[in-house]
Amino acid sequence: MIDAVVYTVEGVERRDVDSVEAIEEAKATAGTTWVRVVSDDRAEFERVAESFGIHPLSVEDIHNGVRPKTEDYPNHAFVLARTARLRRGETTFDEEIRSESVGLFVGPDWLVTMEPAATDAVARVWRAVDGGDDRALQAGPDYVAYRALDRIVDDYFLLLDDVETTIEEIEEGVLDGPDPDVLEALNTVRRDLLSFRKILWPTREAVGVLSRGDVDEVRSSTEKYYRDVYDHLVELVDLTETYRDLARGARDIYQNTVAQSTNEVMKTLTVVATVLLPLTFVVGVYGMNFSGGPYAMPELGWRFGYPAVMLGMALITVILVVYFRENDWL
Amino acid sequence: MIDAVVYTVEGVERRDVDSVEAIEEAKATAGTTWVRVVSDDRAEFERVAESFGIHPLSVEDIHNGVRPKTEDYPNHAFVLARTARLRRGETTFDEEIRSESVGLFVGPDWLVTMEPAATDAVARVWRAVDGGDDRALQAGPDYVAYRALDRIVDDYFLLLDDVETTIEEIEEGVLDGPDPDVLEALNTVRRDLLSFRKILWPTREAVGVLSRGDVDEVRSSTEKYYRDVYDHLVELVDLTETYRDLARGARDIYQNTVAQSTNEVMKTLTVVATVLLPLTFVVGVYGMNFSGGPYAMPELGWRFGYPAVMLGMALITVILVVYFRENDWL
Amino acid sequence: MIDAVVYTVEGVERRDVDSVEAIEEAKATAGTTWVRVVSDDRAEFERVAESFGIHPLSVEDIHNGVRPKTEDYPNHAFVLARTARLRRGETTFDEEIRSESVGLFVGPDWLVTMEPAATDAVARVWRAVDGGDDRALQAGPDYVAYRALDRIVDDYFLLLDDVETTIEEIEEGVLDGPDPDVLEALNTVRRDLLSFRKILWPTREAVGVLSRGDVDEVRSSTEKYYRDVYDHLVELVDLTETYRDLARGARDIYQNTVAQSTNEVMKTLTVVATVLLPLTFVVGVYGMNFSGGPYAMPELGWRFGYPAVMLGMALITVILVVYFRENDWL
Amino acid sequence: MIDAVVYTVEGVERRDVDSVEAIEEAKATAGTTWVRVVSDDRAEFERVAESFGIHPLSVEDIHNGVRPKTEDYPNHAFVLARTARLRRGETTFDEEIRSESVGLFVGPDWLVTMEPAATDAVARVWRAVDGGDDRALQAGPDYVAYRALDRIVDDYFLLLDDVETTIEEIEEGVLDGPDPDVLEALNTVRRDLLSFRKILWPTREAVGVLSRGDVDEVRSSTEKYYRDVYDHLVELVDLTETYRDLARGARDIYQNTVAQSTNEVMKTLTVVATVLLPLTFVVGVYGMNFSGGPYAMPELGWRFGYPAVMLGMALITVILVVYFRENDWL
Amino acid sequence: MIDAVVYTVEGVERRDVDSVEAIEEAKATAGTTWVRVVSDDRAEFERVAESFGIHPLSVEDIHNGVRPKTEDYPNHAFVLARTARLRRGETTFDEEIRSESVGLFVGPDWLVTMEPAATDAVARVWRAVDGGDDRALQAGPDYVAYRALDRIVDDYFLLLDDVETTIEEIEEGVLDGPDPDVLEALNTVRRDLLSFRKILWPTREAVGVLSRGDVDEVRSSTEKYYRDVYDHLVELVDLTETYRDLARGARDIYQNTVAQSTNEVMKTLTVVATVLLPLTFVVGVYGMNFSGGPYAMPELGWRFGYPAVMLGMALITVILVVYFRENDWL
Numbered sequence A, B, C, D, E: 001m002i003d004a005v006v007y008t009v010e011g012v013e014r015r016d017v018d019s020v021e022a023i024e025e026a027k028a029t030a031g032t033t034w035v036r037v038v039s040d041d042r043a044e045f046e047r048v049a050e051s052f053g054i055h056p057l058s059v060e061d062i063h064n065g066v067r068p069k070t071e072d073y074p075n076h077a078f079v080l081a082r083t084a085r086l087r088r089g090e091t092t093f094d095e096e097i098r099s100e101s102v103g104l105f106v107g108p109d110w111l112v113t114m115e116p117a118a119t120d121a122v123a124r125v126w127r128a129v130d131g132g133d134d135r136a137l138q139a140g141p142d143y144v145a146y147r148a149l150d151r152i153v154d155d156y157f158l159l160l161d162d163v164e165t166t167i168e169e170i171e172e173g174v175l176d177g178p179d180p181d182v183l184e185a186l187n188t189v190r191r192d193l194l195s196f197r198k199i200l201w202p203t204r205e206a207v208g209v210l211s212r213g214d215v216d217e218v219r220s221s222t223e224k225y226y227r228d229v230y231d232h233l234v235e236l237v238d239l240t241e242t243y244r245d246l247a248r249g250a251r252d253i254y255q256n257t258v259a260q261s262t263n264e265v266m267k268t269l270t271v272v273a274t275v276l277l278p279l280t281f282v283v284g285v286y287g288m289n290f291s292g293g294p295y296a297m298p299e300l301g302w303r304f305g306y307p308a309v310m311l312g313m314a315l316i317t318v319i320l321v322v323y324f325r326e327n328d329w330l
């Protein structure tokens, strides 16, 4: 799908861009020309690329979904960005973060965007421009590109909000006691943060380049907008690192909870055994069958032998229970 | 709430700034003009901003409470700071540190401060200026801005003092024995330090920019005051890292305490079982009912059979107890 | 084995290079001369090196297989690269990654490649040039060197794909329960990633040098190709770090699985002991042989003594089981 | 306490500096003037400071004991250093390292030193100058300041020697078996190293500034002395990091020792239980009271029943013991 | 011991250098003069130092064995290096790596080497020069210094080979089961790597300085030799880090092996107890002495009571064993 608009402060005009000539004509018209290409067919990208003097390696990068970056060419700036959203309910490896490439080519009076799959972020900006949004019409292609990047980065915050919610749930779950599901949830969060970092860090760098005045196609009046996106990206990097540390903290607590539970189980067992093994021994003694004269268990024949033994055992029990209580084992 | 003063070395004058014209007039008056806006209504910020040529993105940053930073504009410097205080008794996630935004715009002969919520730090400096504090009146808006930042940073030390007290308590608690509350306290401290770091690090950077002579609005005679705040921030970063490491050390000790307790519990159990299982076996033997002739348990009929068995068991017990003592199990 | 071709846009010509004179002649012919040396005999390298003004230390580096690097000499650039592939089924130390040295010397109109062992990557490019590949013939020796490096780096991705598969298997295995084989697999992956890092990091640096326009022998039109390889290498570094972290995560889960299993085993034991030790004690009591009058175990003679004791023990069992169930021990 | 000397190559002269005039006069005298102030009263510092054009913020820094640093003022260099010594026998938090501030102000022909508490390092240099030490008299105030810093840094080595001794003791103690005191000693060392790092790192930076030729008051002939102190500080940083790692290693060993001890205790228990539980069961069998005819425990009446059972049990014991020995459980 | 040679392309001449005059004369002779001092007496170093304008602080550094470094003086370059070799069979703290200082002073046409203890590396180069080695005679003092450094660094590889062998042994030992000796060996390796790092990292820096063309005394034709040594040092740093990580991996495996062993021991104990405690209870039941009428244990009188109970217990055993086998406990 190839769509195109030409816009000036006065208004917006849709263009059909079926042929190379139509693209050339749109480009030549006074005003800013935006050509938006959404296609999983690389050939379509390449056709548009040729009209605007875009290098085939850039198209390849968009198609292959490599790391975000900014490249400054003599007649345009190429920004490769990636959307990122969390896809819940997945269990396969490294697939939790859904991410799409977006290529932005910012010329002096034209903008080309390329999406292997249509993204919400670019679509929204398209609708704004197409609908005649004042702020967009007054500014050049660099401002429209900023709007798209701003939306992409705003979605990153939604992703981290989801991560925060998950970590909150994990922190609560962890204190409830050892549960292997919590452990798996922790590992998923950790993996998500790793995947997200791989998108976030190069994006910060790419937007930083645009905000520092080195790229001709970004006017100095637009720079502060890019700096604003850059600030958000720095904040996102901070948050990501913090969540990584929180995930590590939750893992520590989990490990301690298991260790502590084992400790308590062992105490219970030891108390039970320490109380009952002696008693069992005592009753074992009076179950022996000695019968060889006066020294052979005379207690068995005593009038108060049985009550005395029972009382003795009750006493042992009481003493041990008191002892264990005082030492915090019960 | 919008308050304004105009001050010179000679004295302080309060101004009503209800209208745009009143603001413009106050700004035009000879002397330093300080306009203080405290409001949770962004529109009020924007109204003042326009009079002073402040970019709407700066107002947005204050309102949204983004990371501290310094931005140098042609006609003023924008400093975004954050107060930080520890709010005890909270249990919800990431909410332990209470923090408020403070925006400071330092012009050549004017100062605008914006607070979404009134802060103690700015209020104190306001009272000093309003009350005719000599040092403040003699200096320009850069010095007054320094005073506000200095107070904000001084409060950071109070926060870390609280953290230190908590870690001290944890360190004592940890050695008392395994207690899950200690673990939770540790995690809270760790989370607090992470949150504080997110404020502290960018603040250090923001103040560093002001102390290096690159910002026109900071006079060279005021720079050394900013350098002093910067030194404090460097020290705070140091302290924060140290407390992080101490928290990690406390966690290590806690883990070891649990492991050691389990070790001791197991020793107790093993000692009890090792002493009593053999004895129980022995008395079990003499509880058997064999009766088929001379080889069927003749001991039962011996005159000193019973005393001998009891003595034998006492001997076994003594030997085992001595053995365990020598091996530090008891 | 020494092979040589001379090529121009018009075509390719094979050359015999048995003698020093033949090498000199091939070098002097108009067009690009590529001399490919594959030999485990250093002397053969040195012979060719002398003809092209290559320093003996460079030959030594290729032969000894030191770290990848780029060195810029007055009349040529020396790139030392390493192939890397995973060799499964090995158990000896540090030998899992099979890696070969490739030396590339890029002159103004000549290219010399040296391989101690024939590599697939150079062989493929050789076949392309020898077969008259259009893109290769139109470009200079810097482009052909790029093609070889590009293939080497593409193989790195295959290696990491294998590593990812192994980590996926480990992650699944880890959750099945404690199994020492999983632990050994984890350690192997970790070691592989360490060995690969030792190749990857310096390669990134070496290719970075070539892509920054400082090396005369790399034309500005070829630079963007080297930048593309560089991007891939940056991505590979990212992936390697991510896999290291995933391996660490898997180890954490493994440790927790073992700790949790021990916890559960202990609970089982404690439940069994807590139920049966009291019961065994009770039956022991009624196995005692007291017989000295009315207080000596009168229960033994009661009509419902036996059923009462049996019922009592059943009751104790039920209570304990209910208690343990409520506390999640069963 | 304020002391002052004026010295030249020819000799040393003591001065009374009770009044501001006396200070001014001492300063104006030909030769190098050293004013040493030792006082816990900040006012005394400030009085001297004013005479030498020292900024009040510098005095405040010395008084508050902030991080070591060098600040270059137009007419002098300000060096803030800290002594550090290990104070054994303390148990309160963060108090193990005793540290004092020393402020050094190096002018073109004067030196002012300020100590809130008298330090051994400055006292020794004072005695050397006062006693007419040749090397000191021939050089300027920069050399005397170096002498003081050199002594301070030499004492750091003594501190680390103590730390090393403690780690040695811990490493020996750790292998003796689990002992909570060792754990506490480890934590103390770790905390000491953290506190020391907070002094050491900024000191390295502060001395580095002095050794790089940027500070006017340090003559080029004195620079190599500062470089020597800098080398020592680099070495101290190295040592500190190494000791941190050794402390971590000792903690690892400790954890393993506890885990291993638990492992062995469990083995003992399991061996005891595995041997005795079956035997106790067997003797229990022959303690049953069946009596209903030919199938009711005929073994009890056999002539060799008892010896056979005893032999059988001995056999079981032997087999189990052999089995456990072969599996390294005994 | 002070030895001296003067050499040119034409030949080598030994010189006696007993007196200051003899040294001066040797230095003044046409050709390169190498004075080699081996002595544990600092005075001997200082005597030679004075003749060549070497600063006393440099001599002190060699004598005290501080960190390796390069210092560029107006008339010579000072390189302080350290040999390193592994001394097996030692158990005292921090003493496993044997290391000696070597000071190299490279002048325009002279070389002074100072060794507190004779080192193999310098001795070999001395023998080469003294024996008339062609390559040495043709080059200047910078090349001879390179030769000595090259040998020192080659020995570092031998040291790491030993470390690798030890780690291999540890990795094998670790999988055999928990053994405290393995733990101690691991700690030793870790400590060795830490000590070696303290030598290696500054050496890399020191040689890097020599290879970058900033030091006058190193001719541009010799630089590539220093670059070669530098490459080796970078590789050594890489290896050291890798071995540190391998040591950490081995520790992880060791910890897991102990945890897993404890897990298995517990399973054994639990299986034994779970099978035998119920059986012991059952036989206990039939050992009770109830005798009060028809409800008092009538089973005891049944004809098939005993075989039925025995069968029942066999059945319980079989069921439990099957159950445990299915759950992988046996």
Ligand SMILES: [Mg+2]
Pocket: A241, A244, A245
């Ligand atoms: Mg992190």
Ligand SMILES: [Mg+2]
Pocket: A241, A242, A245
């Ligand atoms: Mg972090």
Ligand SMILES: [Mg+2]
Pocket: none
């Ligand atoms: Mg960190």
Ligand SMILES: [Mg+2]
Pocket: none
């Ligand atoms: Mg990290």
Ligand SMILES: [Mg+2]
Pocket: A245
């Ligand atoms: Mg971290």
Ligand SMILES: [Mg+2]
Pocket: A245, A248
């Ligand atoms: Mg951390």
Ligand SMILES: [Mg+2]
Pocket: B241, B244
């Ligand atoms: Mg840290």
Ligand SMILES: [Mg+2]
Pocket: B241, B242, B245
């Ligand atoms: Mg730290």
Ligand SMILES: [Mg+2]
Pocket: none
């Ligand atoms: Mg950290």
Ligand SMILES: [Mg+2]
Pocket: B241, B244, B245
């Ligand atoms: Mg740290």
Ligand SMILES: [Mg+2]
Pocket: none
């Ligand atoms: Mg650290």
Ligand SMILES: [Mg+2]
Pocket: B245, B248
């Ligand atoms: Mg640490």
Ligand SMILES: [Mg+2]
Pocket: C241, C244, C245
């Ligand atoms: Mg990493």
Ligand SMILES: [Mg+2]
Pocket: C241, C242, C245
């Ligand atoms: Mg990483």
Ligand SMILES: [Mg+2]
Pocket: none
């Ligand atoms: Mg990391």
Ligand SMILES: [Mg+2]
Pocket: C241, C244, C245
């Ligand atoms: Mg990492």
